[in-house]
Amino acid sequence: MNKRFFLIITGFLIVILLVFSYFADRRRIDEKSMVQSDQSNLNQGVSVVMKPVDDETGLIIGPGFNLVKTNCLGCHSGKLITQNRANREAWKATIRWMQQTQNLWDLGENEPKILDYLSKNYAPQQMGRRAPLQDVEWYDLQE
Template sequence: MTKKEDVFRKQVKKVHRLLALLFVLFVIAGGGIISYMVNPNILDFMSKSETVAIAPVEVDEDRIENGIHVRTGLIDAEGLMIVVNNCTNCHSSKLVTQNRMNAERWNATIKWMQETQNLWDLGRNQEVIVNYLVTNYPPKAKGRRAVLTDIDWYELED
């Protein structure tokens, strides 16, 4: 072997090693890219994002405070939610509570709303609603006071 051949052979070996190294790097990089494409979450373990649990803020739509349904101002009593769900959709509950009627007039008002204002059929809830209204928002006392009874008259002296 001449000295020249020896040098040449060493150079070929170097190039060969370099190519092999490049090939290995290429395979590693390629494999990484492919697995990232298949599963993009694969790098998630490197990100330090913390999962912050956000507690839902609970707003109780139907909160009762001091015996009053806060959202509508209606008295908390039997039938409350049926009244809330059927009678506060179209107009304020004030319109309901400022009208103090007896059962007969309530039924007539409901019938009127059904005939002219698209109020739906209340079915068996109607009785519950009317009961609630008559019990909790009874008709106001009569405008004229009742006649006095049991009066203890006294004699006028001369």
Template sequence: MGVEEKFKQSVKGIHTLLTILLIGFIGVLIILFFTIKDATTSTTNSPVLPPDYVEVPTQEDDLDKIENGIHVRTGFVEGEGLLLVVQNCTSCHSAKLVTQNRMSKEKWLATIRWMQETQNLWDLGVNEEPILNYLSTYYAPNQIGRRANLENVEWYELKE
């Protein structure tokens, strides 16, 4: 084998090596491109959310949606004065603070006065009466007390 043949084989080997390196380099670039693209897409379009994340409606109509007689966002019963209560009560505290309480009109008024004196609740002005009417209508004290006795039940004896 002459010098010329050795030279041709060396050039062919170098050519093969450069081809392999170029293909590998292009492969790495493609992988990086898709990895970076996925990383930027996932952070801007699909953020990782906690499992208890709740989507808040963005359209104004959805904020005051009523389903089956219940204001969806707050859980308040639908009725006259509902939106006044939503606007004036839930801007400071959870709607659950209202729905878990049952009071007469006088007690609701006393609670409002207490919030005005100690919690910086603003003067409700002409809205106070409709708010009190709503609260005393839908969140009045329960007069039922204990549940009624069960009737027409076929009881059976538990065996030991």
């Protein structure tokens, strides 16, 4: 009786874990593919498109992602890429600096594809610190 009870409970727990895992994966997929309109940007007529991001590297998934992952992340973290913004010429200058000082190999025919990826996904952004506050009811602080 105890062995049968244990098997039933174990089977039940496995089913629950599988169902939970399925819905967690669905939620992650939905979050990656959604288009989000930020309310402050909506007031300005701008919609923000959330691009899918690789969980392991933190890099945007798109054309050239695998080349960047293969050629860049062997030496440094994806955070070094995501924290920087540059145009194509500045990314190329960064690659040249790494080749001259950090022993980065010649990227050959992959270099233009890597530069396309970096300049598209990590280009400079024309934006301020944050959107101005709107419809705020201000009040005096009491001492």
